[in-house]
Amino acid sequence: MPDRTEPLVRVSVLGTGAMGAGVAGSLLRGGHEVTVWNRTRDRAVPLGDSGASVADDPSAAVADAEVVLLTLFDTDAVVDVLEQAAGDAPEDAVWVQASTIGTAGTETVVQLAAKYGITLVEAMMLGTKAPAEQGKLTLLAAGSPEVLDRLTPVFDAVSVKTVRAGDQVGQGTALKLAANAWVASITAATAQSLAVARALGLDPALFLEAIDGTASDSPYAHTKGEAMIAGEYPPQFALDGIRKDIGLITDAARDAGVSTVLLDALGRVYADASAAGHGSDDIAAVATAF
Numbered sequence: 001m002p003d004r005t006e007p008l009v010r011v012s013v014l015g016t017g018a019m020g021a022g023v024a025g026s027l028l029r030g031g032h033e034v035t036v037w038n039r040t041r042d043r044a045v046p047l048g049d050s051g052a053s054v055a056d057d058p059s060a061a062v063a064d065a066e067v068v069l070l071t072l073f074d075t076d077a078v079v080d081v082l083e084q085a086a087g088d089a090p091e092d093a094v095w096v097q098a099s100t101i102g103t104a105g106t107e108t109v110v111q112l113a114a115k116y117g118i119t120l121v122e123a124m125m126l127g128t129k130a131p132a133e134q135g136k137l138t139l140l141a142a143g144s145p146e147v148l149d150r151l152t153p154v155f156d157a158v159s160v161k162t163v164r165a166g167d168q169v170g171q172g173t174a175l176k177l178a179a180n181a182w183v184a185s186i187t188a189a190t191a192q193s194l195a196v197a198r199a200l201g202l203d204p205a206l207f208l209e210a211i212d213g214t215a216s217d218s219p220y221a222h223t224k225g226e227a228m229i230a231g232e233y234p235p236q237f238a239l240d241g242i243r244k245d246i247g248l249i250t251d252a253a254r255d256a257g258v259s260t261v262l263l264d265a266l267g268r269v270y271a272d273a274s275a276a277g278h279g280s281d282d283i284a285a286v287a288t289a290f
Contacts, residue, residue: 009033011154012065013059014081015099016044018235020071022132023098023158024052029135037061039077055058058085067154068095071125074244075105079112081284086116094147095124095152097169100180102248103255103268106173113169121147122169122177123155123162124205136160140179142172177249183220184242184249184266187283190221194228195290202231224284233281240279243270 009032013024027034028051037055038044048054055061062068062085065127072078078099089095095118097109106122114122121143131137139155139162141148148164155162165171194204208225211217227233250263269289278285 010064010066011035011069012037012055012061012067013069013071014038014053015063015070015072015077015084016047017071017073018129018238019098019132020069021047022129022134023069023071023125023137025050025133026135026158027154028052032154032157035061035065056142059088061085061183062089062093064245065093067151068093068287069154070095070097070099071101073241074099075101078105078109078255082109082112082118086112086118089118092119094119094121094151096151097119098125100124100176100248101173102172102177103173103252105248106168106170110169119144119147120169120174121151124172124181125152126176130236132158138163138244140165140172140175142166142175143169145263174252177245177252180242180245181249181263183237184246184270184283185262186218186220187224187267188266188286189227190225191284191287191290194225194287224282227282227284228287233278233285235280235282237283238279239270239281239283239285240274242283243267243279246270254259 001138010154011027011032014037016024016036024034024036024047033053035053036044036047037058057235058081068089070078078101116118124140125137126140127137135158139159141162142165165175193207197204197207208222246263246267250260253260253263270286272289273286276288280290
């Protein structure tokens with residue numbers, strides 16, 4: 001990518017699920033020239049109505065890209081897209097790995113990037129569907145500082161904050177796993193407290209009132225807790241998505257010698273909610289397991 005002062009404008013977003021679609025929309029609002037691709041084309045077409053170019057395959061999507069943003073579900077999807085499109089992007093394109101694929105998956109992608117001579121950084125997305133749509137994500141970035149500096153206009157279009165986890169791709173993933181362990185834990189803990197309050201004869205909303213404004217308070221507990229009390233779970237972060245992430249976190253923790261006692265319990269409770277038919281609902285549906 002040549003040095004220049006004007007914003008980057010040609011961004012290809014590969015993967016337009018809930019997060020990818022939101023990010024693509026934020027990039028369009030930021031004035032960038034956006035090309036999108038999704039394995040199921042119908043999920044990318046609405047972005048065409050907002051001004052994006054809709055590509056038929058990954059190779060076509062990256063042909064004129066300055067920045068390639070990977071917002072896919074898992075390691076297999078990222079590897080498949082890289083294998084298809086790596087040779088078709090301009091040599092100076094920067095590939096930004098933003099998919100939650102864990103430590104082993106990230107190492108695989110790093111090796112593929114080296115094989116194909118790709119400039120790779122990562123910018124893990126901390127946030128859910130609504131912040132992605134609003135350009136209010138927090139990005140957990142890692143990679144060459146010089147390359148990350150040049151991506152500032154793109155990052156600014158989709159986020160309110162970028163936390164640099166380190167100079168090595170993989171350090172952003174490590175921080176994302178730690179952050180998602182917290183998200184999974186606090187959501188399940190909120191569900192448990194509401195269930196205990198209800199089972200002991202109280203209005204569960206009293207729990208949220210009790211913690212409001214205290215040192216133990218969390219805006220997230222209120223957001224998810226209110227959904228749990230209402231019994232309504234429109235997906236912001238799909239429950240099966242956090243189940244996938246808990247598996248990645250557990251693997252990484254075990255490999256690093258960290259106890260997985262809590263992670264194992266979280267895996268079971270989210271699995272119970274998924275088995276009850278809530279896999280595509282919001283993670284707040286973990287309340288059904290209690």
